[in-house]
Amino acid sequence: MQHLRLSAPLTVLASREQIEMLRASDGLHLLDGMTLIEVEPHEEIRAEHLAGAGILVVQVDPAIAGSMRRIERVRSLRPELPQIVALESADLGLVRTLLKEGVADVVALPLTSVEMLEAAINVLEARAPQGQRATETAPLVVVTRALGGSGATTLVTHLAAEFAGRAKVCIVDLDVQFGRVAEVLGLQPRRNLGDVLDAGVRIDAALMHSVAAQHPSGISVIAAPADILPLESVDADQLHTALKIARQEYDYVFVDVPSNLTNWSLSVLAEADSIIMVVEQTIASLRQAKRRLDLFQTVGIHGRAVSVVVNRMERRLFGSISLRDAEEALGRKVLQGLHADGQNIAVAQDQGMLVRQVRGKNAYAADVGKLAKELTQLLDQGSAG
Secondary structure (H helix, E strand, C coil): CCCECCCCCEEEEECHHHHHHHHHCCCHHHECCCEEEECCCCCCCCHHHHCCCCEEEEECCCCCCCCCHHHHHHHHHCCCCCEEEEECCCCHHHHHHHHHCCCCEEEECCCCHHHHHHHHHHHHHHHCCCCCCCCCCCCEEEEEECCCCCCHHHHHHHHHHHHHCCCCEEEEECCCCCCCHHHHCCCCCCCCHHHHHHCHHHCCHHHHHHHCEECCCCEEEECCCCCCCCHHHCCHHHHHHHHHHHHHHCCEEEEECCCCCCHHHHHHHHHCCEEEEEECCCHHHHHHHHHHHHHHHHCCCCHHHEEEEEEEECCCCCCCCCHHHHHHHHCCCEEEEEECCHHHHHHHHHCCCCHHHHCCCCHHHHHHHHHHHHHHHHHHHHHHC
């Protein structure tokens, strides 16, 4: 087979060990003009490393402080340069986060010539002019909680309703053990998320619409399974496909995730355009929220995607943790506080209604309305960015 010269020159920045293995791999002769530069994962990338590069393969090591910042470093030096990130033992959540951040592709170590060739060709094909514009996907908003019983399900239903007044909105209840979205909205769907997860290759837009139950507010709901499912039984790839279809069919997709974190729920969080973390003004809630925020950072879920909302907000002068205290404990600004209104919310949910339908002038509903405006701005900024 003759040499292949890519239309964009390929440059590889990797450790001496990886470069040597790449040189020894079969098929190196297929790539003509590939530039190999030895740069250890802890070393800083310089402008001269990128000279003449049309596609860059860069090795990073999440275990080395600063290594992941190489991606931003390359972007600052050459914003237009496609990056293929090479790393070892990347989990699904990290891969999806990198792709969402604009990385062209992710490959596993050790490097091989054939894999370099395939990845480079895929990048070139993806960047080639298309005859038809790719289908846009709706923003994905995930509502999570520091502790169970924090009011996250109430929030996701009321927040989705704010958007449903002007757009097509879907809630996907991923709490496969204790999901209550359909219940609090007074819905009794014949089909649910279990049907979606069991559909296999048959999953498509028609199936998603047939499963979605309709609420008078305009919200479509993919309800949690009727029977309790083991958390580990969820197929992450099937779930990813389902969410992708939902994001093609609706203008906004809201997701209620379980309290227990799993690999697949972390993958959903990593894929989200916005994450709403619901906390309360208690030491236990703030402690758990801080632990989760630290975990998100560890697995590559960027902090700027996470917004903190304090539920059942109290304004007592004494004996209460203030919003400022919560911000200091978590190291981030509280996006919105939600007034406590357990009585009216309980009455509304017993009737499958929203709280504003029970009491028009309601502090909780007003706070959610403010949150919806804040969230809209964040999502718009994300789209612009």
